[in-house]
Amino acid sequence: MKKISLFLIITAGVPLGCSPDYLDVKPSKSLVVPSQLQHFQALLDAAGVAMNQGPGIQALATDEFYHPDDNLKNLPFVPRNAYLWADDIFEGTGVADWEFPYKAIFNANIALDGLRKISPDAQTEELYQHIYGSALFYRAVSHFHLAQVFAAPYEPATAAVLPGIPIRLSMDVNQIVGRGSLKQTYDQIIADLTESEPMLPPQVTYINRPSGAAVKALLARVYLSMGDYEKAGLMASAALQIHDHLLDYNTLNPSAARPFPAPFSKANPEIIYHYGLTPYSPLVSSPLTGVDSVLYQSYQSNDLRKTCFFVSRPSGVYGFKGSYGGGASLYGGLVTDELYLIRAESYARSKKTDLALADLNTLLRSRFKKGSFETLKATDETILDLVLMERRKELFARGLRWSDLRRLNMEPAHQVTLMRIVNGKPLKLAPGDNRYVFPIPDNEIKLSGIEQNPR
Incomplete structure (x- = not known):
């Protein structure tokens, strides 16, 4: 245990400082690499040191939150630049949104490289398989969420020619990986x-550990981002066959500062896989930070999401308090409600209106005050817009709005131009703008020489 603890401290400590030159630091040759199954499991269980955490900066760039001028000038420069869709967001600094996922990928590759050197026996075969499968999952979930921020949105016609992200499949940090x-x-x-x-x-x-349900849920999210709605629906349905529990919001205290239970309390039956977003506390904790007022007004008075998600602040704005993480940080885990909405969208796009409505009604019955919910109705022409609106309302501040804007902006009927008013001047982010792809951190460009994203 001393060896594995030493290993975890050394490997986990590298990205946490987020220094500009951390990638230039190579692990020592004397680094203790784990060699036993329990060591690999401990490495992957390090949820507090880069595992189970992904980019959150994209949430600052959407239309979910707004900052008045008085608040904006007090924000640290990275979240401020992200909110303003600046050309140079990171200003040469290290970026947790990039570093933490690649740290998780590094840990996953350590486990995979090490496991390939082990021949399990009959007693350890099952554990071996679980750890190996977990490492593959951690690598996939990190690569995917990096792609949502640092690579262009997926479109089949251009996917073969547009650059992706560096895909690291080995623990060898000396290996220079291109973008492909x-x-x-x-x-x-x-x-x-x-x-x-x-x-x-x-x-x-x-x-914090992946499961078969989590794999299917993540695949549903992946296929949705790719615009493959049939496969997204199939994967969502497969995940729901394993885990379809919903949290009854009538059991919550809407007046509480944090109405939702902590994920590891097991009091929220919806959570399939725990995944936090890089914390940008000014985004949700400032009394001046507001939420989209038009969206807020779209919730009915008997919709418990209105009081469980939002709070009226002394500044006169409505703020967000409803993180499924149970605290101030935003949450991006795989959760049952998202699966119902993915499947509903898949049905809606296939004109299976009755099935789409069935999923929406199943979900919303657990969101309204008991006895007050009225079954939704729609036609083949209106069902998709209804699903997309409920997706916005249900998945508020889950880090998914950015991906939704990117994919839906490819459809003329669902394009959105984002607007800000800063110091009396309008700022716009038009559909298809290069700024829908974040710049790759300068230190990574310097180290690897990979292509920078155009801004």
Whole structure:
């Protein structure tokens, strides 16, 4: 245990400082690399040191939150630049949104490289398979969420020519990895998840660990981002066959500062896989930070999401308090409500209106005050817009709005131009703008020489 603790301290400590030159620091040759199954499991369980955490900066760039001028000038420069869609967001600094996922990928590759050197016996075979499948999942989930921020949105016609993200498949940090194509990025993500699924149990006791349900739920999210709505619906349905629990919001205290239970309390039955977003506390904690007022007004008075998600602040704005993380940080985990909405969208796009409505009604019955919910109705022409609106309302501040804007902006009927008023001047982010792809951190460009994203 001393050896594995030393290993975890050394490897985990590198990205946490987020220094500009951390990538130039190579691990020592004397680094203790784990060699036993329990060591690999401990490495992957390090949820507090880069595992189970992904980019959150994209949430600052959407239309979910707004900052008045008085608040904006007090924000640290990275979240401020992200909010303003600046050309140079990171200003040469290290970026947790990039570093933490690649740290998780590094840990996953340590486990995979090490496991390949082990020949399990009959007693350890099951544990070996679980750990191996988990490492594949961690690598896939990190690559995927990096692609949502640092690579272009997926479009089949251009995916083979647009650059993806560096796909790291080895623990060798001296290996320079290019960006490859966007198609290669998604192909690898899907391949890792497909390989991992039969190795994992359908459900797990500890939600920081992946499961078969989590694999299917993540694949549903991946296919949705790719615009493959049929496969997204199939994967969502497969995940719901394993885990379809919903949290009854009538059991919550809407007046509480944090109405939702902590994820590891097991009091929220919706959570399939725990995944936090890089914390940008000014985004949600400032009394001046507001939420989209038009969206806020779209919730009915008997919709418990209105009081569980939002709070009226002394500044006169409505703020957000409803993180599924149970605290101030935003949450991006795999959760049952998202699956119902993915499947509903898949049905809606196939004109299976009755099935789409059934999923929406199942979800919303648990969101309204008891006895007050009125069953939704729609036609083939209106069902998709209804689903997309409920997706916005249900998945507020989950880090998914950015991906939704990117994919929906490819459809003329659903394009949105984002607007800000800053110091009396309008700022716009038009559909298809290059700024829908964040710049790759300068230190990574300097180290690897990979292509920078145009701004």
